Amino acid sequence: MSFGPMEIGLILLAILLLFGYKKLPDASRSLGRSLRIFKGEMKGMKDDDRGKTADDGVPVSREIAAPLRTTDVDARADGSAGRHDRALSTGPDGAR
Template structure:
C-alpha cells in the first residue's frame, strides 16, 4: 500500500465536488476547520485537567467493563451492540462527571 498518486487525488477531489457542489464546498471546509479547532481545544483542556495535579482522593477510580470472550455460538452482532451500549453509557457518565467538575471549577 503506497501513497496516493495524482489520479487518486483527482478522483477524490471530483467525488467531493460531486457530493457537496462547488458552491457549498467553502462552507463545508469552514465548518470542518471549526470542528477541528474545537476538538483541539477540548483535547488541550483535557490534558491541562490531567496535568493540573488533582489530589488522588478527589479522583474517582474508573471501572473497566470487559466483554466476555466470544463463544462459538455467540451472535457477534448482538455482542457488538451490547459493547456499543456499554461504551455509550460510560461516555455519558464521563460527560456528566466532566460537567460536574466544570461547574465546580467554574468557567475557564
C-alpha cells in the same frame, strides 16, 4: 498503499460533484471549526490532568461516590463458585 496524482484528482472530482462548488467553502469552514474545538478540548483535558495535584505536589486521589456492592460467594472444592442471592430465594408470596 499510496495515492498517486490520478487517484487524488478523482477523489477531489467526486467530492466536488457530490457537494457542489457552492457548499465546499462552508463545509471546509465547518470542518476547521470542529477540529479547532476538538483540539481545544483535548488540550483542556491534558491541562486538567496536570492540574489535579495538591499544593505539596502529591496527586489528588479520586474517590468513588457510592460504596461498592458485594455479593456472597462460596468457593467450592472443584473450583466453581456458588452465589447466594436472598432476593431470588423468596417464593412468589415472599415466604422463604
